[in-house]
Amino acid sequence: MGKVFEPDDVAGRIFDGTWREAGGGPLEVTEPATGARLAVVGNATAADVRTAVAAASAAQPAWAERPAGERAAVLRRAALVLEDGAGEVARWLIREGGATRAKAEFEIRSVLDELWTAASLPTGPHGVLLPRDDGARSEGRRLPVGVVGVISPWNFPLVLSLRAVAPALALGNAVVLKPDPRTAVSGGVVPAWIFQEAGLPPGLLHVLPGGPEAGAALTADPGTDMIAFTGSTAVGREVGATAGRLLKRVSLELGGNNALIVLEDADVEAASSAGAFGSFLHQGQVCMTTGRHIVVASVAEEYVERLVRRARALRVGDPATGDVALGPVIDAGQLRRIDSLVRASVAAGAEVRCGGTHEGLFYRPTVLTGVTREMPVFREEIFGPVAPVIVVADEEEALAVARDSEHGLVAAVHTGSAERGRALADRLPTGIVHVNGQTVNDNAHVPFGGRGASGNGTRFGAGHSWDAFTEWQWLTVRETAPVYPF
Known part of the structure; x- marks a missing residue:
């Protein structure tokens, strides 16, 4: 070719x-x-x-x-x-x-x-x-x-x-x-x-x-x-x-501002792997990126330590010339936006556990702790390699924090009980939920779409494309025309 x-x-x-x-x-x-x-x-x-x-x-x-x-x-x-x-x-x-x-x-x-x-x-x-x-x-x-x-x-x-x-x-x-x-x-x-x-x-x-x-x-x-x-x-x-x-x-x-919920019975090592992949894949420039890591307090510090270790191990550089995990963000405007959201949140009390710096368009994988609902990195879609961690007391608070967003694209739940995860999924107002998975997940055979500020609920994928790209027509055919009473 x-x-x-x-x-x-x-x-x-x-x-x-x-x-x-x-x-x-x-x-x-x-x-x-x-x-x-x-x-x-x-x-x-x-x-x-x-x-x-x-x-x-x-x-x-x-x-x-x-x-x-x-x-x-x-x-x-x-x-x-x-x-x-x-x-x-x-x-x-x-x-x-x-x-x-x-x-x-x-x-x-x-x-x-x-x-x-x-x-x-x-x-x-x-x-x-x-x-x-x-x-x-x-x-x-x-x-x-x-x-x-x-x-x-x-x-x-x-x-x-x-x-x-x-x-x-x-x-x-x-x-x-x-x-x-x-x-x-x-x-x-x-x-x-x-x-x-x-x-x-x-x-x-x-x-x-x-x-x-x-x-x-x-x-x-x-x-x-x-x-x-x-x-x-x-x-x-x-x-x-x-x-x-x-x-x-x-x-x-x-867009999306997607939550990954880590409950107290989760496999924290696996959850931190899912969280790192979800936040840092393609420099976080994905609508399905994990934008909020919502972690129950009893496992929060362990989760953060493992997430930080993974972030620090990721190599950043020119993907055309080296074997790297993260390349550049798309342009200077996107870089400024990412950096301003991080800086504003740090000024409001968030702590940079790793990253928060850049060389040219190469932004380091960043983990923020001490994040609250009022901070820009909680409220806005960052579209960059930033993992904000929000600590909650229990499952009910985790659900309330996850629901506190205008977006409704995807969520993930990590728990030792698949049935518990499924029950929580029933209460999450998102178009997609992954139990014990990560947020960046799609293929050609599933009904993909979001709610709220994430879209109008239409679906792509396999047979669902019929609904997107065709119209129904009702057709009746008679051999001869009847006579009506008028």
Whole structure:
């Protein structure tokens, strides 16, 4: 397999089946670890979005009419393309997004699961036969939504693009994808390359890297029938407000401030392993990151000691040049935000047990104790490698502290009794709960989604994608028309 792209093919360009000039000119993609320029892509404007949506609308009906097996075959070929080019794709995830090699390889495996799962959708049942009514044959059937606008983030750029793009295409929709400009290659150029190589007909996938202007235009365009947004809660509220005003379907996968509860009967060594993984994977830049370690007092100091030991042992550095556990955070703005939240909380009385420092964009894994509910690191999603520890008296206080958040994505509970953990899960207002697991956990086969400020409860994954990317239509058919009493 050749390169994912040749620089001259994408320089200053956006994708509509071929690469064409972007209205906003060039957009540079840089490497967080070094500041080096990696690529130049196109910067999409609102006019580019309008053109793409119109073309997608024109192409979609013929695609929906294609035999299910043909659509499935495109998704299968896309998976094979990615498998063949996995090495180069991993290098882009590492250099462009600051991923470690392990994270990049995990993300590629996740995308392959998404593609293979999406390939099974077109040939599945797409309706139900209902009881006959007044002599009419009656059925409920699933039809494509139409044109799906996908707005994807920078932290897991490939999987969080294709988690929506793949099932949407498989179920007969056209897609306009706006990846985050910071990871325009991993989140945009790579998906374009995958589907171009797989033989997706032109006009069905458009890739338009760009900033807020492009995202707002995609959300508001009357030609988009649905918006699938993954990103911050603040931007998600704006997307949801626009979609609601336009009575447009919207899927919002937003932030999290996720709790890991450690009860007094937990295996503290295993719990500290889960806590370290949950807080420090990909520099804490994951919506499912463990944002609050809620620990019962009788095991709190043991837990902190083990968590600190794990944090201090993690190597931080450039993932493109060394075997490291943490790479750089995505940019200087993110670094400032992480550091300001830590400093403000320390000023309010929190204690830095390890970390709290950085060199360039490389922020050390940080453990904070003495954290209270009033502190910024308790209230806000940090999106950095910071583990705030809150000590509680017992299970009931742990539950009350865990529930004290506007977010509701995921929680984890560590306990020596699985049944006790299950009973506690019944009382946690989150879309996901893991008993004796860690918070960063997802795959292509589960109903993934959050509540409250973490999203609007829609679900991705396997058969749940039917609910996201198709509409029910009730159809009745009579051989002859009856005569009515009017």
